[in-house]
Amino acid sequence: MHRFANPARFLRIANALLPWLTVGTVACLGIGLYMALFASPPDYQQGETVRIMYVHVPSAWMALFIYVFIAIASACSLIWRHPLADVAAKAASPIGAGFAFLTLVTGSLWGEPMWGTWWVWDARLTSMLVLFFLYLGHMALMGAFEEQSRGYRAAAVLALVGVINIPIIKFSVDWWSTLHQPASVIRLDGPTIDPSMLWPLLIMGLGFKLFFATLLIVRMKSELMAARVRALSLAQLRNA
Amino acid sequence: MTLKKVIARDLRLALRQKTDAATVVLFFALTAALFPFAIGPEAAILLRIAPGVIWVTALLSVLLSLERLFLADFEDGTLELMFLSSLPLELVVFGKVLAHWLVSGLPLIVATPLIAILYGLPFAALTVMLPALLLGTAALSLIGAIGAALTIGARRGGILVPLLVLPLYIPVLIFGIAATDAGISDGAIKAPLMILSALLLGMLFVAPLASGVALRQALE
Amino acid sequence: MTQFCGQGLACIRGGRQVFCDLDFALEPGQAILLTGPNGSGKSTLLRLMAGYLRPSAGQVTWAGEPVFEDLGEYQRKICYIGHLDAIKGVLTVAENLGFWAQKGAPGVTDGALEELGLTALARVPGRLLSSGQRRRLALARLLVSKADLWLMDEPTVGLDAASVRRLAGIVRRHREKGGSIVAASHTDLLIEDAIALKMEDFAVDSLPEMVW
C-alpha cells in the first residue's frame, strides 16, 4: 500500500470493530475481576496474596505477546514496506512497555511477603526487566529521527534483532539465576493449578488482550492522522 | 574495492590517529582501577569482584569506542560510495568491525593482565579470562555495530547506542564472567566458553545482516 | 531498446513526494543535464538512478533489465559523484584515490591524477587540500572506475574555469568511448548537445484527498 495511500480500508474495519472491542474488554475485565477477587479461593500456602497472580501473570503474557507482535509488524514493514505495519509497531510499543513495568511492580508486590524484600533477582523477574529495557530502546529509537519514516524502519530492525535475542537472554538469565540461588518460590502459574484459579486467570488474560486490541486501534488511528498532519504541514511549507 | 582494502584502510586510519585507540585502553584501565577506591583494598573482596569489574569496564570501553564506527564514513560520503562498490555492505560492516576490534578490542586484552595484578588475580585465572575476553569483546563489537548503524542520523545517537545495545550485551556478560569464575575456582570452563563462542558465531551472522539493512536506510 | 531509461517515475523523500510521472531515456554516448530550482528533486533523481532509493512508482531499466532486480550488477556500471567528496584527511591524495581504484593497476591512479592536475599533490594529506582540489580528487574517481554511466551531482562546485574545461574534456572523451552521463548543475558544464531535463515539469502540486 502506497505511503500516501488512503488508509480507508483499515479505518473502515477499525471503526466497525472499536465498539465491539470496547464492550468485550469491559465485560471480560469485569467478569475476570469478580472471579479473581470473590469467586476464587485463597491459596492454602500464600493466602490472599495469590490474587495478585490474576494481574501479574496476564501482564507478563501481554508484555511478551506485544513484543512478538511488534517483531511481526517489523518484519512486514521491512519485507513488504507496509506502512500500516510501521504504525502498528509504533502504537503497540508503549502499551507493551507499560505491561512489562506492571509485571515488575506486581511481581515485587506479590513476592514481598515471601521474600521480605521488594526485589529479588528471580529468573523471570530479571528477564522481564531486560524486556522492559528492550521496549525503552525500541521507543527511544522510534522517536530519535527528524524524519519519522527513518524512525519506523530503524526501530523495526531493532525489534527483529531484539526478538531473536529474547530466548538467548531468557536462557542466559535462567542459567545465571540457578548458578547463584535456588529456584524461587512462586510456582503457581503452570496449568497444573486447579480450575477455580485457572478460569479467572484465562478470562483476565482475554480481557487484557482485548484491552490491547482496543487501545492499539485507537493509537493507530491517531498515528495515521499524525502522519497525515506531518505530510500536510510539509506540503504547505513547500507551497507557501 | 575489496574486503582486504577496507580492513587495511581502517587499520591505517586508526594507526595514524593513535590517540583514539589509546583513549579506549586508558578508559578501561582507569575505570577498572577506580573500584578499589570505592570498595576498599581488602584482597578477598577485590579478588571476588575482579572478574565482574574487568568484564563490565571492558564492555563499556568497547561501547564507548563504537559510536564513531560508521559515523565518520557516513558524514564524509565514504559509506555512500562503499554501498555502490561491488563489495556487499554486509562484508564492509564485517571488515570495519574486524578492524575496530583489532584496534580497540585487542589492546583491552593486552591491558587485562595489568589490571589483574591490581586485583591480585592468580595467574592461572588469566589463562581462562583472556580467551573468554577474546571471544567476548569480538561479540560485543559485533552487537555494538548494530547499535552504531541504527543510530546514524539520529538525534543524540551517542547516548542512544548504549540504551539499544546493553540489553543485548547481557548474555555475553553472563557467560564471560561464568567462564572467568570457573577459571578462578577451576570449575568446568568448557561449557561457558562454548556458549560464548556460540554467541559470537551467532552474532557473526546477525550483526552484518542487521547493520547492512540499517545502513541502507541511512543512505536513502 | 534504449540502454538506460526510466518510465513514469515518482519518488518520495523526506516524507513528501518530490516528483512524479518522470520519463527519461539515454543511449550510449548521450548526456542528460538536469536543471531546476533547489529542492526540485535533482539530487533525489540522481540518487534514485544510483540505486540509493527506490521509486514509489514507475521503473528504471538498464538494457531492458529492471535495475532493482540485481542492484549489485547494475551498480558496477555506474560511478556516482555526490555533494560529499569522501576524502580522508589523514590519508594522502594517492592513498585516497587508490582505495577507490577498480582497475587495480597502480598506473591508473597516476594517470587520473595527471589528467586532473593533482600529480604534484600526490603525497599531500587530504586535510591540507583546498575545496577545489578536493573536488578534483573526487572527480578523479571517474577515471579510476570502469563505469559506463557517470552520475554527477553539481560536479563543478568550487572548480576554477581551467578545471571546468578539463572536466568537459574528460566528459567528451568518455562519451566518445560510448559512455553516458547524467549531470545536475546550476553552472554551465560545457557539455555539447545534452538532453535537457527540467525538473519543474514533473513537480507535484498537492496531496491526494483523504477520507477519515
Added chain:
Amino acid sequence: MEEFLNMGGYAVYVWPSYGLTALFMIALTLSSLHTLSKRKRQLAELEAKRPPRRAPRTAQPQTAQPQTAPTQTAQESSSS
C-alpha cells in the same frame, strides 16, 4: 465486608497491585484518546487551510527523449 477489605492481612499488597493495574489501563486509555482528539483537531485545521484543489495539470511536460510521443500526465489519483 471489613474482612474482605483486609485481604487476610495482605491488603497492603493486593490492593496496590489491582490499583496500579487499573491506574495504568485508565491512564493509557485517557492519554491515547486525548492524543486522538488532538490529532483530529490539527488535521481539521490543516485540511481547512489547504488551497482549493487547482485544475489537474493538463500541460504535457516535454519528456527528455525527443522522438517518443509526449505522454499525458496521469490523473491525480489516490492509489490505495
